[in-house]
Amino acid sequence: xxxxIVGCGKLGFRLASSLIYEKxxxxxxxxxxxxIENVNNSLDVLTINANALDFEILKxxxxxxxxxxxxxxxxxxxxxxxxxxxxxxxxxxxxxxVRNSKYYKQINxxxxxxxxxxxxxxxxxxxxxxxxxxxxxxxLMSDEFAEGRVKxxxxxxxxxxxxxxxxxxxxxxxxxxLITVISRNxxxxxxxxxxVLKENDVILVSGASFDIExxxxxxxxINQAKDVKKVxxxxxxxxxxxxxxxxxxxxxETTIIEKDEDRCMELKERIPNCVIINGDGTDFNLLNExxxxxxxxxxxxxxxxxxxxxxxxxxxxxxxYKSVAKxxxxxxxKILDRLGLDGxxxxxxxxxxxxxxxxxxxxxxxxxxxxxxxxxxTEIILNEKLKILNxxxxxxxxxxxxxxxxxxxxxxxxxxxxxxVLQVDDRIIVFCRHEQIDIMKQHFYKPTKRGGILSELxxxx
Numbered sequence: 397x398x399x400x401i402v403g404c405g406k407l408g409f410r411l412a413s414s415l416i417y418e419k420x421x422x423x424x425x426x427x428x429x430x431x432i433e434n435v436n437n438s439l440d441v442l443t444i445n446a447n448a449l450d451f452e453i454l455k456x457x458x459x460x461x462x463x464x465x466x467x468x469x470x471x472x473x474x475x476x477x478x479x480x481x482x483x484x485x486x487x488x489x490x491x492x493x494v495r496n497s498k499y500y501k502q503i504n505x506x507x508x509x510x511x512x513x514x515x516x517x518x519x520x521x522x523x524x525x526x527x528x529x530x531x532x533x534x535x536l537m538s539d540e541f542a543e544g545r546v547k548x549x550x551x552x553x554x555x556x557x558x559x560x561x562x563x564x565x566x567x568x569x570x571x572x573x574l575i576t577v578i579s580r581n582x583x584x585x586x587x588x589x590x591x592v593l594k595e596n597d598v599i600l601v602s603g604a605s606f607d608i609e610x611x612x613x614x615x616x617x618i619n620q621a622k623d624v625k626k627v628x629x630x631x632x633x634x635x636x637x638x639x640x641x642x643x644x645x646x647x648x649e650t651t652i653i654e655k656d657e658d659r660c661m662e663l664k665e666r667i668p669n670c671v672i673i674n675g676d677g678t679d680f681n682l683l684n685e686x687x688x689x690x691x692x693x694x695x696x697x698x699x700x701x702x703x704x705x706x707x708x709x710x711x712x713x714x715x716x717y718k719s720v721a722k723x724x725x726x727x728x729x730k731i732l733d734r735l736g737l738d739g740x741x742x743x744x745x746x747x748x749x750x751x752x753x754x755x756x757x758x759x760x761x762x763x764x765x766x767x768x769x770x771x772x773x774t775e776i777i778l779n780e781k782l783k784i785l786n787x788x789x790x791x792x793x794x795x796x797x798x799x800x801x802x803x804x805x806x807x808x809x810x811x812x813x814x815x816x817v818l819q820v821d822d823r824i825i826v827f828c829r830h831e832q833i834d835i836m837k838q839h840f841y842k843p844t845k846r847g848g849i850l851s852e853l854x855x856x857x
Contacts, residue, residue, distance in 0.1 A: 397421065398462045400487070402448040402478055403469030404431050406724055406744040407493065407518065411466055412439055414748060414765075417833040418755070423457060448478050451485075460486025464755065467492045472499065480510040489513045491751060495634055497666070514754055518747040522722060523638035525746055529739055530624045530693050530718055531646065539764050540605075541775040541825050542804045547608035548576070548764075548773065548825075551615055552598045552736075559597075565589035573603040573611060574811045576801040576827050577771075584771060586797060586827075602801040602825065604809035624692040624718060625649060630677025630707060631698035632656070632663050635722055635743070639695060644669040651686065653677035678707055693718040701725055708737050756841075771829045773801070776840045780820045784839050790814030797829035798836055 397420045401408050404426045412435070415422050422441040425448045426432050432445045446453045448469075459465070465482040467475035472494045479490035491514040499506065503515045539548045553559040559567065564575055564587055578585040579598040585591070593599070601611060627643055629636045632654030643650045644667055651671040654660050660674040675682045677698070688694070694711045696704035696719075704721035712719035713736070720739040745765040749772070753763045762775035778785065784792050789800060789812055803810040804823035810816065818824070828836045 397464065399423070400425065400457070400459065400462050400465045400482070402426075402465065402467045402475070403493075404435055405468065405470065407747055408466070408468040409435065409439075410744045410748045411468065411751060412441055414752060414830065415755070416440060417830040418837075419834050423462075425453065449474055451481055454478075454482060454485055463488045465490045466751065469493075472496045476506060476510060476512065479512045483511045483513075491516060491754065493518065493747070495519055497634060497637060514751075516747055516750055517638075518743045519634035520638045521750055522635055522741050522743045522746050523642055526639055526695060526720060526722075526739075526741055527642045527646070529720065530627065530643075530695075531648075539773065541762050541764075541773070541802070542809070542823050545605055545804055545807075545809055546602065546775075546802045546825055547605050548600055548602050548801075549608055549612060550579075550598055550600055551611075552596060553593060555595055556615075559593045559599075560595050562593055563589065564591050564593070569611070569614070572607045572811055573601050574801055575599045576602045576799060584829075586799060586829075603811060604802075622692065622717065626691045627651070627693045627695065628653070628683075628686070628688060628691045629695045629697055631696065631704075631722075632659050632672070633697065633699060636695075636697045637663055637666060639697065640667045640670045651691075653682070653686075678703060683711075689715070691716070694720070696721045698722075705735065705737070705740070708740075709735055712737060771797075771827065774826050774828060774836070776824055776826060778818060778820055778822045778824065778840065782820075782840065785818055785820055787817065788814060789816050789818065792839065794839070795832055795835055797832045798839075799827040801825045801827050 399415055399420045399422050401412055401422065401424045404412065404424045408424065412422050412424055416439060423444065424435050424441050425444045425446055427445070427447050429445050432443045435441065435443050444453065444457070448454065459482050465479060465487045467479045467490070469475055475492040475494060479492040483490045490512050492512050494503070494515050494517055500517070500520070506512060507515060540546065575587060577600040578587050578591065578593070580594060601608065626649045629639060629650065629652045632652045636652050636654070640650050640652050640663070651673060652663060653673045653675055654663060655676055657674050660672050663670065664672045673686065688711070694708065694716045696708040698704055701723045704723060708719045708721035718738045720741060721737060722741050722743065724743050749763045749765045756763065764773045800812050802825040803812050803816060803818070805819065824840065826836060826840065
């Protein structure tokens with residue numbers, strides 16, 4: 397499959413990295429010579445240092461031969477125009493990043509009138525992820541599959557004697573749960589029953605929703621759990637505004653602290669039900685004046701990762717029920733597990749997950765990148781033509797780095813073992829390192845005549 401990525405910032409770079417593992421033929425166009433130099437030094441892709449708004453460039457590369465264009469520049473209007481023109485010049489599918497909230501209510505119009513297949517808004521997607529976590533009545537950071545029937549939760553074992561020094565098969569209360577991944581000092585470990593847990597390991601636990609919630613009640617002091625009714629957000633940028641909008645719709649009392657006075661006026665006009673404060677959200681005198689102790693949750697959503705992490709951590713240590721940070725760079729991935737935050741939301745990874753779900757086609761019901769960005773959980777429905785059906789998992793010869801964590805069959809959620817036999821129409825949740833993506837598709841996606849599962853894109857036009 398031929399893919400053109402226009403604009404190679406954080407999101408474009410993440411998408412290029414992921415699509416290489418999909419065995420895609422990737423071309424990157426960017427105006428910035430230093431960006432192109434970095435891509436050349438890091439990724440095995442074709443690069444072009446040019447302005448994609450010069451449509452002669454699109455003609456020269458033969459855009460009509462491309463299956464997909466991803467327009468991810470920092471300019472919304474350019475992304476929409478490039479995507480629309482590329483489609484008219486014969487590109488099979490187009491996805492554009494659009495961040496400006498002014499276009500939020502016009503997305504369907506843009507798609508219908510300009511022929512763009514998908515519009516992705518990173519800030520809105522991140523706001524939805526944060527809102528989903530804040531309004532859950534438990535503490536552990538989680539993800540969901542199969543319409544919420546399967547959950548994954550991160551749990552830092554700290555110095556808990558029930559875990560430290562024990563092999564996985566020795567743990568009590570895990571009959572209906574599976575530890576799929578261990579994060580240790582920023583490194584991802586795929587365990588087996590003999591793996592020994594160490595202090596401050598972060599385990600990712602998979603299971604049916606009821607069993608995961610019971611695990612959460614046991615390990616996150618559910619007696620202290622409460623509904624989030626009052627949220628403070630520092631940073632009134634795009635993410636802060638979208639989150640304020642969403643929380644207001646859910647009747648959550650929301651306060652946004654923003655430095656820029658003009659932006660405060662705009663926020664007050666856009667979300668009148670929110671309290672907007674013009675001030676420095678990193679000033680604890682201001683936070684104390686606003687009685688931060690009376691809030692249930694705190695969201696650090698400024699444009700600076702370091703500020704977000706520091707503020708969220710400090711507020712958490714001060715006793716906040718839920719405290720989360722928005723980040724955009726991968727620099728901190730190896731230390732996040734040890735910071736003690738309730739959650740860190742990486743905008744680029746969340747957006748890339750959304751786009752990969754679209755790119756994979758009908759077989760992929762959900763894609764969730766792990767925080768280090770080097771692996772993913774994917775929800776797949778098994779087609780009747782697959783060779784792996786009616787065989788025990790132990791006979792599938794799955795490579796290391798590829799693990800079936802859950803099987804949803806009808807209304808039941810199964811924690812699979814080597815004797816579990818996969819059946820047609822099963823929904824499976826697969827953990828996969830990115831270097832194993834191609835093998836995963838060979839096993840679990842229905843065969844296609846050419847181009848692998850990604851050629852399904854042609855069938856949905």
